[in-house]
Amino acid sequence: MTIYLNCNCILIIKFLIFFCLKKTFCKKIDLDDVISQTDYLLSIYASTNRKPCLYFSENRFSQPESSLINCTWFKTNACCKRTEVASVFENMFTLNQASEVCMNMMNYMMCFFCSPNQYVWYKDMKVSVCLRFCEDLVEKCRTAEYNGKTIGEIYKDGSSFCQAQDFRVINSNHHCFDFDSSPFNSSSYVSAYILLMMSISQLFLFF
Numbered sequence: 191m192t193i194y195l196n197c198n199c200i201l202i203i204k205f206l207i208f209f210c211l212k213k214t215f216c217k218k219i220d221l222d223d224v225i226s227q228t229d230y231l232l233s234i235y236a237s238t239n240r241k242p243c244l245y246f247s248e249n250r251f252s253q254p255e256s257s258l259i260n261c262t263w264f265k266t267n268a269c270c271k272r273t274e275v276a277s278v279f280e281n282m283f284t285l286n287q288a289s290e291v292c293m294n295m296m297n298y299m300m301c302f303f304c305s306p307n308q309y310v311w312y313k314d315m316k317v318s319v320c321l322r323f324c325e326d327l328v329e330k331c332r333t334a335e336y337n338g339k340t341i342g343e344i345y346k347d348g349s350s351f352c353q354a355q356d357f358r359v360i361n362s363n364h365h366c367f368d369f370d371s372s373p374f375n376s377s378s379y380v381s382a383y384i385l386l387m388m389s390i391s392q393l394f395l396f397f
Contacts, residue, residue, distance in 0.1 A: 241306040243269035245317075252306035261301035263373030270304035278303070288334035294374040295327045299355075302367055311360075311367045319357045320366040324348030327369070 243250040246269065255268040260275050278300070285296065302308065302317055311318040325348030332342035345351040349359045360366040 261304040292331040324352035
């Protein structure tokens, strides 16, 4: 009987040790999971143009889309289709008093779903946006108006603006969606003559 009880005690102790180790290990995985997964994906896809379009599906990969009517800087390698871009931009309202820089930044943000790099910053059904992108956008668009109100009146800062769009704001310059001004520096892209439109669904988030 004594031997039986001792064996049970040993088994219980071993189980408790295993449970504690497993619990500790799981906590570490939770903390490091996003970074490790991103690094792993980067190691696989960094050197190829064919990248996973996780916003849409694990089975979709980026490819040339020469017929894009907006988000055209992704033509050579896009995750989106022409019909998807048309669907997003078809019901839009003009953002008044917006500077060219504001229009460019807003347009770039709205085109996130076309980016072939979304596998880096799209996790858990959310887009991770760099905090500096959010802050710069609100600063450049502070005086832009919709329906009699300015962006500066509606949002106290860039973080609140991006969170209202259901984005995850990351206080980092890595592994997050950031603004790239290079497409708008091209003479072939005359952004000054483009009316930036805000989708109805996004405008509901303003109020």
